[in-house]
Amino acid sequence: MRYRVDLLLVVALTLASGACWAGITPAFQKTDETAHFAYVQAVAELGHPPRQFVDTGLLSAELTCWYNGLEITRYRFFTEERPPWAPPLRSSLDHTCKGLSPRYDGAMYQAFQPPAYYLLAAGGYKLASAFALPTRLLFARMVSVILIAIAVALTYLLVLELVPGSRWAARAAALALALQPILMFKESGVNPDALDLTIMAAIALVTARAWRRGLSTSRALAFGALTGLGVLSKVNFLTLLPSIALLALALWWAGDPSQRLLRAKRLALGGVLALALFGLYALVNHSLWHRGLTYRQAALHSHGGGSIHRLLDFTWQFFLPRLPGTQPLFSGYLPVWHDLLEGITTRLGWWNDYGFDRWAPVLVAIGVALAIAAACYVWPRARRRPWPALIVAAAAILFLVSLILADYQYSLANGDEFEGRYIVAAMPLWGLLVGCAVAAARPRWRGILTGLLAALFLAHTVIALTTTINRFYL
Numbered sequence: 001m002r003y004r005v006d007l008l009l010v011v012a013l014t015l016a017s018g019a020c021w022a023g024i025t026p027a028f029q030k031t032d033e034t035a036h037f038a039y040v041q042a043v044a045e046l047g048h049p050p051r052q053f054v055d056t057g058l059l060s061a062e063l064t065c066w067y068n069g070l071e072i073t074r075y076r077f078f079t080e081e082r083p084p085w086a087p088p089l090r091s092s093l094d095h096t097c098k099g100l101s102p103r104y105d106g107a108m109y110q111a112f113q114p115p116a117y118y119l120l121a122a123g124g125y126k127l128a129s130a131f132a133l134p135t136r137l138l139f140a141r142m143v144s145v146i147l148i149a150i151a152v153a154l155t156y157l158l159v160l161e162l163v164p165g166s167r168w169a170a171r172a173a174a175l176a177l178a179l180q181p182i183l184m185f186k187e188s189g190v191n192p193d194a195l196d197l198t199i200m201a202a203i204a205l206v207t208a209r210a211w212r213r214g215l216s217t218s219r220a221l222a223f224g225a226l227t228g229l230g231v232l233s234k235v236n237f238l239t240l241l242p243s244i245a246l247l248a249l250a251l252w253w254a255g256d257p258s259q260r261l262l263r264a265k266r267l268a269l270g271g272v273l274a275l276a277l278f279g280l281y282a283l284v285n286h287s288l289w290h291r292g293l294t295y296r297q298a299a300l301h302s303h304g305g306g307s308i309h310r311l312l313d314f315t316w317q318f319f320l321p322r323l324p325g326t327q328p329l330f331s332g333y334l335p336v337w338h339d340l341l342e343g344i345t346t347r348l349g350w351w352n353d354y355g356f357d358r359w360a361p362v363l364v365a366i367g368v369a370l371a372i373a374a375a376c377y378v379w380p381r382a383r384r385r386p387w388p389a390l391i392v393a394a395a396a397i398l399f400l401v402s403l404i405l406a407d408y409q410y411s412l413a414n415g416d417e418f419e420g421r422y423i424v425a426a427m428p429l430w431g432l433l434v435g436c437a438v439a440a441a442r443p444r445w446r447g448i449l450t451g452l453l454a455a456l457f458l459a460h461t462v463i464a465l466t467t468t469i470n471r472f473y474l
Helices: 002-024 033-046 061-069 072-076 087-097 116-127 133-162 167-178 181-187 193-213 217-231 235-253 257-287 308-319 335-345 357-384 386-414 420-439 443-472
Strands: none
Touching (some): 002 133, 002 443, 061 133, 116 133, 133 167, 181 193, 181 420, 193 420, 217 257, 235 386, 235 420, 335 357
């Protein structure tokens, strides 16, 4: 019963935190939100995902009216500018844009994405269909907030499963996500990354329970269904598939060797279910929606230049300063710090264009301290049973390698920088790390340590909120 109270409080806190970020951030100031919202609008208004995969730069007449009227690009790219908040202007825009068509069969450079998230967000859009477009945007954002709340609740259950007998560890893990401001800023917008995170948290929980309690048929089917749903959520989910395959292999290997054939059959059933979900999507996509099926952006064309040597240079320069005589592949910065560590601790905005970078060393140091504390909890247990810790570490490394490989391929086309925000799919691991750090303390100190961490997480959120208020309102 007490666990249910914890879950209710965790969900309520996450909904409050997410609603704050969804409400305080001006329209279309979250990464790629314009294109993602255009997809949601197409689904809600046309009844099917967008069919125009080529980025024409066009939006529906209504969305174009609001986008231009709110002068989105003026204050997005010029930090001294502020959004137009005057009530008469808003009323004038409402009058001007009302009656314009909300229908357009495209979504800029995101139209090729699979539709699972957008079908959910279209429900929020439809609930607010009687209101002006900014209100519909807010309702669609709240769908993402609900998904994040589910992910935080699943992370609480994950830590409760893996760190038995310590509700404080699970509480700390949930707080680590609910009060992580970069996560909440980015995922409280219209963005399918929110569904990716939720699915990955669910897969982690199913894996943990299957490892500890046995791979039942229902758990194998849940594992497969979640994997299939993930493939339908966003193209970026493909970078998680190597890690998911490793988890499936671990579930097959773990336990009684005489039952491995049975476990293989159950996992095969899960795999069939995942393929069936994808097949159903392909069938509906072709027969009912008359839409192409691709997991590659139409405008993305590689200019060549790829090689094993360049890939090795790219990987080296991601983590370490480039070696003498090698070609610089990043513009004078270290991606592991600038794009990954700073990106997940201090960078906000549509394109990480504002933040509070001076706090990054402090926040990273706190993270390192928590990792050391977590290691103190894990190490004695890993010496007795090394496989669980090794599998978690290997899955995390595989995910990071997949991200780097995907970014390398992307860089061959447009030379873009590494997008650290995609690491958010692994945020349940951050919650697990914090939970293990709390569990390392003596039982009587765990509540106090959780309180101190809650204060630190809240301070992080307050700094981010005040930075955002200063950026858009002062």
